[in-house]
Amino acid sequence: MKFAFLIFKYFPYGGVQRDMLRIAQDCVAQGHAVTIYTGAWRGDFPANINVKLLNAKGWLNHRRHQSLIKQMRQAVAAGGYDRVVGFNRMPGLDVYFAADPCYAERMHHEPWYKKRSGRYRFFSAMEHAVFGEQSATHILLLNQHDQAIFQRWYGTDSGRFHLIPPNVPLQRFSQLAPQDYRAYVRHTFQLPEDAIVLLTVGSAFVRKGVDRAIDALSNLPEKTRARCWLLAVGEFESSSDMPAYAHRRGVADRCIAAGGRPDIPALMLGCDVLVHAARSELAGIVLIEAMTAGLPLLVTAVCGYASYVQAAQAGEVLPEPFSQAVMNQRLAAMLDQLPTQTWSAQGQAFMQQLASTQIAQPEARIIASPAVGRPT
DSSP, rough: OOOEEEEEEOOOOOHHHHHHHHHHHHHHHTTTTEEESSOOOOOOOOOTTTEEEOOOOOOOOOOOHHHHHHHHHHHHHHHHHHHESSSSOTTSEEEEEEEEEEEEHHHSOGGGGGSHHHHHHHHHHHHHHHSSSOOEEEESSHHHHHHHHHHHHHOGGGGGEEEOOOOOOOHHHHTTTOOOHHHHHHHTTTTTTTTTTEEEEEEEEEETTTHHHHHHHHHOOOOHHTEEEEEEEEEOTTTTTTHHHHTTTOOOEEEEEESOOOOOHHHHHHHEEEEEEOOSSOHHHHHHHHHHHTEEEEEEETTHHHHHHHHHHHHEOSSOOOOOHHHHHHHHHHHHHHTTTOOOHHHHHHHHHHHTTTSSHHHHHHHSGGGOOOOO
16 A cells, blocks of 8 residues: 655654654555655655655745645645555544644633634644544544543544554664663763763753753752753754753753754663653653653653553652642652662563553554545
8 A cells, every 4th residue: 555644844853753754664564655745854764765855835834834735735646645644733634643732722721812823723724624523534642631632622533533552662772782871871971970860852942841850950959969960852942942041040050952862762771860841742752762761750740651650650740730849849859769769670661561562563554444544
């Protein structure tokens, strides 16, 4: 079968981007042909997958998206594809990989004037095109809780949802060459041997809660803070976001903005705690990766995969509504307990057990299923 995969942009460090490429490769492994249509591609091109670059036009973000969608739909119509799989919301999809939370739900709590913009009308229309009752798009869902939210706004038929378990990346870590990863992290970033290194991974400074991590670092007891650094991996909206905020909090010398990096597995094996205080996170594959690496976690309960952290007892889950004071206390307590806690072993054991119960390549199997084909 011939599949078209549609995504606005690809860069090798984004969660949905990595999921997209993994699913595409799974489809190829099952004997299907995959063509990816995108407006931007950073990193190496896959050897066994055709990538078509489109030229997005427009100054405003949503205008560029409109331009891409028009070109994608034209290319798909001419290509004779058996399945059209989207990783951004747009009309005409057979399958949508739901990596983002409900836009209608989020905007419901925003001021009225934000709902009068062209941006709001565009994103609302794209979400309705996927989840509306008139749509036949099947939805690969990462979090059962969000199904009820989408159905509350759109009345989506339950039969169109397919709950996908998290992909446990055992192979991603088992393929790493043996070495002392604690020493690797400290040597790479020129830190003392006894440095405590907090890790954040994500490409949205505010949404992923990097500012909250900086606040928690700045409020650590002085003796602990003197040994502690925050390592932030990701490409933020502005390169000045983290340094400026850390400077205002008095911990600029304790914060490292590392940008996008290919060695995240090695960093997870060498750091002390993953801090993911996200304000919005439909799933959070970084949580699964951290537990697989045996990295203790401090996460917010809004993260879809926070339930796995709780079940594994692999760290601390911050309750909602969020309290910075509670986060500060929990981080300080975690760092005090690190030498004696069993979070690392418990997280790894839970991920091993979860991986042993999984069906291989679930997304690719659903995409190829006759049940998601277009009506004739």
